[in-house]
Amino acid sequence: MSDDAGRHGPKGEFRRERSTPLPPEEPGRSARSGRITVPGAGVRRRRNGLLLMSVLSVLVLLASGTSWAITGWMSGSINRFDVFGGLSDGDRPDETGGLTFLVIGSDSRDEMSTEDQNALSVGSTPGQRSDSMMLVRLNHERDHLTVVGLPRDLWVDIPGEGEDKINAAYAYGGPGLAVQTVESVTDVRVDHYVEVDFNGFVDVVDALDGIEVCLPEAIQDPKAQLDMEAGTHQVDGVEALAFARTRATARGDLDRIDRQQQVLSAMLDKAMSSQTLSDPGKLTAFLDSSLSSVTVDEGLTTSAINDLAYQMRDLDLKDVTFAQVPISDMDHWTPRGDVALLWDEPAAREMFAAINADRPLEAPEPEAEDDGGKDDEPVPADVGLRVFNGTATPGLGARLDDSFTTAGFNVTDPAENWTDRSVERTEVRYGPGEEALAEYVSGTLPGSETVEDGTLDEGLQVVIGFDYTTFEAPTAPTAQAGAEPEAAPSAPDTTTARDNICA
Structure with missing residues (x-):
């Protein structure tokens, strides 16, 4: 912008006459003694x-x-x-x-x-x-x-x-x-x-x-x-x-x-x-x-x-x-x-x-969201799992494997057949302390149930049952369709007066 700051309309400019204050005849000298007064x-x-x-x-x-x-x-x-x-x-x-x-x-x-x-x-x-x-x-x-x-x-x-x-x-x-x-x-x-x-x-x-x-x-x-x-x-x-x-x-x-x-x-x-x-x-x-x-x-x-x-x-x-x-x-x-x-x-x-x-x-x-007392909901990358096909339908495990991978889940190994090929209801099996993750994964498989398995040390197992119909990929907790997530305000760059001096 030039120094003329553009045009500012018909009202004209603000103008002020400056006062012209005068210091004492000899600034810094006592009026009575004429001596220079030094601050104590x-x-x-x-x-x-x-x-x-x-x-x-x-x-x-x-x-x-x-x-x-x-x-x-x-x-x-x-x-x-x-x-x-x-x-x-x-x-x-x-x-x-x-x-x-x-x-x-x-x-x-x-x-x-x-x-x-x-x-x-x-x-x-x-x-x-x-x-x-x-x-x-x-x-x-x-x-x-x-x-x-x-x-x-x-x-x-x-x-x-x-x-x-x-x-x-x-x-x-x-x-x-x-x-x-x-x-x-x-x-x-x-x-x-x-x-x-x-x-x-x-x-x-x-x-x-x-x-x-x-x-x-x-x-x-x-x-x-x-x-x-x-x-x-x-x-x-x-x-x-x-x-x-x-x-x-x-x-x-x-x-x-x-x-x-x-x-x-x-x-x-x-x-x-x-x-x-x-x-x-x-x-x-x-x-x-x-x-x-x-x-x-x-x-x-x-x-x-x-x-x-x-x-x-x-x-x-x-x-x-x-x-x-x-x-x-x-x-x-x-x-x-x-x-x-x-x-x-x-x-x-x-x-x-x-x-x-x-x-x-x-x-x-960051503002804390009201989650009703529950722990923060995980994201797919937090979850390690492996898929097993408990039905007689060939290739079903591999297709669900791909769906989990595409959604961002950490699929640890390729899908395999389960020991029992007549599982009625899809199971999400979990070890000690993994119940919340199991519930999260179960939410992507309508009609599935969670089953605790004390032999599992880490990671989940998804066993496909005959009731399996579809996989529903999870969405971010606060995401809205068609809306970009709002970025948190960034902190301004700050310095101190001491930072700014050349020394």
Whole structure:
């Protein structure tokens, strides 16, 4: 999909005038003494509280672990917007114990100079769209984050607008419609909204003195001015933006989500392992870059950020799980003639149900069927048997032998004549512990009976009697005529932030 995101109808685009908050005259200095204020040891120990806000701002670290030291500056620096005011609570998913954030990477160029547009290789497309989307779930215990990437070309139903790619929701109706769309297709309630733009992304990476990324194969994208060989690279903000935005690889948008998750993990690692949080100059530059480029909902107050930072003070990189929605079709032709993505609905439903319930994103357990207290019914391959002809009709044993083999039974030896050639009723003979298998086989031979034979060690014996008329091959317990069995939802591929860093 091109950056212009298609045509979005007569309603026009969502546009918002940005606020222009100002930091103190000399950020990081005490207003009364003029001295640089260094966060105390207790605050530095809470550095992992940065983790939440770094994920929420899509690669922008809000440094909430130290925010109480500069509360006034922080409150005046963050842009806020009434995201949820137009949403009817009765039409939204139910609240759960965890907190879910919708994170938007905005591709607006309207406030960028031509020089900046050229320097960042982002083009000059007017208007504002969501260039990337993530659902970030903080569990009820506040000890784990799950980050799910939503491909911007995902074909969904946008409330009031009809079917379109999911990133078109932002262009149609701004943050409110973006939230409404994500809630309607995932059934996950969004509690908070965070948005960051191109310039903010670049500034934050540069405030960290760059990050390290690694490539399994080379990428060449003239449009993004990106030419990187396979291997490990130290990149600045401009290079990191190109790396995170390019789609010039085999899986397009899906590969891009993987790279965005790698960049986010690298930024987390750099911020938490470097001197950024203890060096006053670096911290001031870092916060100034982060806060001024972020827009959040009105409910995400400074106090709320501080509370979350304290609750999450012990989080580590291993406690952040990344995934993306499972895709069933990467080349879905839309009615208007362009290509979009379709997600795997059963697997997606399972994923978002797990997120709502704060369950790990792993393969679902198969549902147990009500069998009335009986053991699971066997399948033909489980049954070893041998056929004997107890009648005077020649070739009858061989024909039944073939029927069992065709149905998938494990026929151990060719059919033979029984010692008695005048057996009245067909018998399925079994040894100790094999009664269930004998009953299963008897069900394929109308009118037959099961007979326990203590001399049999293993395997069954089928003795054909004069009452034998037909063989009825068994069907799968849940199979329906003409219907394909439904595949169980597969588990999404997941990684942790620690997995994603190059080291």
